[in-house]
Amino acid sequence: MPEGHSVHRIARQFARNFVGQRVALSSPQGRFAAGAAELDGHVMTDAKAVGKQMFLEFDNGLWLRVHLGLYGAWDFAGEIQMDATIASANGRMGQTNQRGTDMALDTDPVFDTDGENSMHSIGAPRRTRVRMSEQEKETGEIGTFPPEPVGQVRVRLLTDTVCADLRGPTACEVLTPDQVDAVLARLGPDPLLDSSKAAEDRFTTMVRKKNTPIGLLLMDQSVVSGIGNVYRAEMLYRARINPYTPGKLLPEETVRGLWRDWAHLLEIGVTTGQMMTMDQLSPDDYVKAMASRADRHWVYKREGLPCRVCGVHITLEEMGARKLYWCPNCQK
DSSP: OOOHHHHHHHHHHHHHHHTTTTEEOOOSSSTTTHHHHTTTTEEEEEEEEEEEEEEEEETTTTEEEEEEEOOOOOEEEEEEEETTTTTTSSSOOOOOOTTTTTTHHSSSSOOOOOOOOOGGTOOOHHHHHHSSSSSSSEEOSSSSOOOOOOHHHOEEEOOEEEEEEEOSSSSSEEEEEHHHHHHHTTTTHHHHHOOOOOHHEEEEEEEETTBBHHHHHHTTTTTTOOHHHHHHHHHHHHHHOOOTSSGGGHHHHHHHHEEEEEEEEEEHHHHHSOOOOOOOOOOOHHHHHHHHHGGGGGGGGGSSSTTTTTOBBEEEEEEEEEEEEEOOOTTO
């Protein structure tokens, strides 16, 4: 499932390519025909992500809410302009003295072998096709524009130069402003939208009043927005926290440290398009990690392999119907 950084990057592509433009909406699949008709022909006025959800506003006061879920993806095609704001990512929000994750904010892009970070390779606008979901990949140039819909396209958004096709979302609906506010009220804080002390306090208070294991709380979108399976495992390892520790038993500074680390890692993900969570790396090891997912994480998808620090084998278990990766020695 796309985690928070991916959805923020998608929202920024909509802001760059669609906001301020009159947009034709259709539902090639037919399942969203009524919703598309409500928005068709209107100007997009805003595009924003909150955690794993994206909201597109139109000049008639209505919003399109999209949650990609496990299988959803956006395909952009046409004269796509790269989001020039990704490189700055609204300034630094995290603090660390460790090399590796810091390098991701300071060096030129490193393209991985699976095609992540492809939006950085687009450069000047040209007719191309890009898929954006959990990962993003440029899939080649196109001929005629707009291209024919491929597969079960729930909704197509089309301008004179760019189209975006949505497939397989968990949620795709038209909302009024009041309905958007109701959805947002149920979501936990997102440090990319609010890096204030108040947001940190809200997260800290919610975690420390619950008897629920921290490994479940970090995945609860009403507690904090955007964290998924990868970041959950990596953040807990980086903090050396046992995933089964009840939130109420964690020291306050430990919980605040989790919030600050999430802000830091989220910024890296938005900036680079890669879930880079390794630190204390040499420049050569940093390039290796950014180029290969297998070298980018401490514990995620490393079950049965020795911990990079202590040598004990990484454990794979199930928590909250999702896979949990952790080191039973470092995270006692």
